[in-house]
Amino acid sequence: MSAITNLNIAKNLDNGRCRIANAAAGIVISARNVTKKFRLYDSPYARLQELLSFGLLKRHRDFWALKNINFDIKKGETVGLIGRNGSGKSTLLKMLCSVSQPTNGTISVSGIISTILELGVGFTPDLTGRENIYLKGILMGFSKEEMTKRIPQIEKFAEIGDYIDHPVKYYSDGMFVRLAFASAINIDPDILLVDEALAVGDLRFQQKCYSFFESFKEKKKTLLLVSHDLNLIKSLCDGAILLDKGKLVHYGQPDEVVDRYLAILFQDAHNGPVPVEGTIVARKEEKVLIDNTVVRIGTGEVDLEEVSILDNNDNEARFISSGQYFKIRFVVKTSKDLINPHYGISFRNNRGVELFGVNTYTMHLNPSPLKAGEKVTVEYGFDCQLTPGDYSISIGIADKGIEKKSFYFKEYLLSMQNVLQFKVVESLDSIIFNGYFNMKPIVKISKSS
Amino acid sequence: MIANHFLIKGQFLFFRNLAKNKYILLALVQKELKSRYARSSLGFAWVIFQPLSSIIIYTIIFSLVFRSTIPETYKQVPYVIFLLCGLIPYTIFSETVARSSNILLENAGMIKKMVFPYEFFPIAVFITSCIIGGVTLVLTGILMLFFGVSPSLMSIFYLLLFLVPLVLVTTGISWIISCVAVAFRDIVHVVPVILNLLFFATPVLYSYEMMAGAGEKYPVLITLAKLNPLYSIVIGVRISLIGNEFVLSAGNVFICYLLSFAIFFFGGMVFRVFKQDLADLI
Secondary structure (H helix, E strand, C coil), X not given: CHHHHHHHHHHHHHHCCCXXXXXXXXXXXXXXXXEEEEEEECCHHHHHHHHXXXXXXXXXXXXXXXXXXXXXXXXXXXXXXXXXXXXXXXXHHHHHCCCCCCCEEEEEECCCEEXXXXXXXXXXXXXXXXXXXXXXXXXXXXXXXXXXXXXXXXXHHHCCHHHHXXXXXXXXXXXXXXXXXXXXXXXXXXXXXXXXCHHHCCHHHHHHHHHHHHHHHHCCCEEEEECCCHHHHHHHCCEEEEEECCEEEEEECHHHHHHHHHHHHHHHHHHCCCCCCCCCCCCCCCEEEEECCEEEEECCCEEEEEEEEECCCCCECCEEECCCEEEEEEEEEXXXXXXXXXXXXXXXXXXXXXEEEEECCCCCCCCCCECCCCEEEEEEEEEXXXXXXXXXXXXXXXXXXXXXXXXXXXXXEEEEEEEEEEEEEXXXXXXXXXXXXXXXXXXXXXXXX | CHHHHHHHHHHHHHHHHHHHCHHHHHHHHHHHHHHHHHCCCCXXXXXXXXXXXXXXHHHHHHHHHCCCCCCXXXXXXXXXXXXXXXXXXXXXXXXXHHHHHHHHHHCHHHHHHCCXXXXXXXXXXXXXXXXHHHHHHHHHHHHHHHHCCCCCCCHHHHHHHHHHHHHHHHHHHHHHHHHHHHHCCCHHHHHHHHHHHHHHHCCCCCCHHHHHXXXXXXXXXXXXXXXXXXXXXXXXXXXXXXXCCCCCCHHHHHHHXXXXXXXXXXXXXXXXXXXXXXXXXX
């Protein structure tokens, strides 16, 4: 208890921003019009010039890392924070834990915050792991006795053995993050901010962290998680925040937010470097439309008119038994001439993992050109060897492949993520197997004499 | 309004914060000592070896090689004692300031990730320097006994009288240096040059009388030198330890105190201004 008061006093004295606000509504983190501006100087000399000119010279560019961010997080919520690199996620976390101050707007946070920001959480290389944990605890307002009590737990969670008494500069990245994570969670925070720290740990440690997150959730504590692991966001979080270019694009259900994030990524991929032969046709402005959960990205010149899953007898089906033959049929309408159109399809499982993706181009097919206004029906047939579970289908249409054996096109026309969902059910005669696919094993067992 | 916040209130808050979070300061001092010595084979023994070795070198050089004479005021003690008495306060100051120029940059990792009173860093450096200075002082005391010089009873009082401005000046300047160095790394290179100049401008190697004699032609230089708070501090410490008479005027001591407080408050203000953006700048 003394630690808590200590810390609060320290925070209050320190910046006066840690207010016990919104307590009645159960809101523990609240951001109002949070804006962060950085001044970018081309060189250190430019900074000196500006300083010495007493405001007469302007030698910096303003960079708005975050613009007008508003959100509330309630006690006990687990919220994912996603966005591309440079979208402002880390800047936001830094401001939430008061390390950095917003240029405008207010942030109020109530409760003990612990953070795992990037790697290391501020360990001093020359000190041993144990000394670093002590130092960190004391800087956070805990007494030495309290830290002494906590050290065994931290040691146990980190599982780095004797390395705890070695200087942290000799640690591997994995050990570093283990200790950082262990020391951050073992001070009993009410709110935990995690910034992509887990990517370095090995699988077992990651699983340990996930189960910690689960128990943290159960204890009605608040977790804000930055991660590029969209499956984690979907499976763990109650809500998700999508940031892009410093703006809050969406705050809602994780599935929905992840889809929007994928839409942004896709758009980005189209802008991104693509191997080029000759010139690329100037791309029309892309539209991202979202109806229900279907994300549609494209130029708007090509449209998907209908999509259906058909069983053996051409009846629409949403349940396919494993081992069954099934078809996916879709109708494409174009409003411009397509010289070398290609149609792609991809399957994802319920964790968003792409299991199989293919297109007519990678299959060395050569669909005939289309004139503006024409419609075409594409039918893909599959032998369903998927493990029972939920799946979704995404469909893509592009023009002019660039290079054999690749998925690159000169023109991306339409991409629709998760257009249809279907379920694969166990069939009576199918074998039982683990994993994603039935690889149709053939077993020969012969006795050797 | 701003002046009120930054100067008076801010500085009071600093003292309250210091009292509340003394464990943080203690931890930072430990860290500073550890990062200086803990990883060397002899460890903390260097806290004694380092000053001891310099004292031995000074003793050999100034007792055998250069035999300098010093004025009546200082009881005709050996030059090495005269030198050490001035060197101790000056070294505390210069070491702290030099180290402060990169203390924040060195701890960027912590500053970027945790919120705590960053203004304790230069103070931790100062305390560390004081520990080493204290060891040197004890060793100097032993050397004085060896040479048959005994400090007067007033020594303790005088030492305290000059310790106060030493604390204030050193902290104030270190605050300024440490945070300005974050925005302008050039400071790291500028500081040694200025410290070098200051070393010769402060009567460490020579006495006040020697300075006055040499400065007859340029009285301006003398006036300037006297404005340096370290002038009174160095001479004051020396008088307290080995002086026969008090050669500083009340005016000198007053100016010293006035400037020290001004530097301390100004330093605190500069640090508070930078503190807001420290994590972004670093």
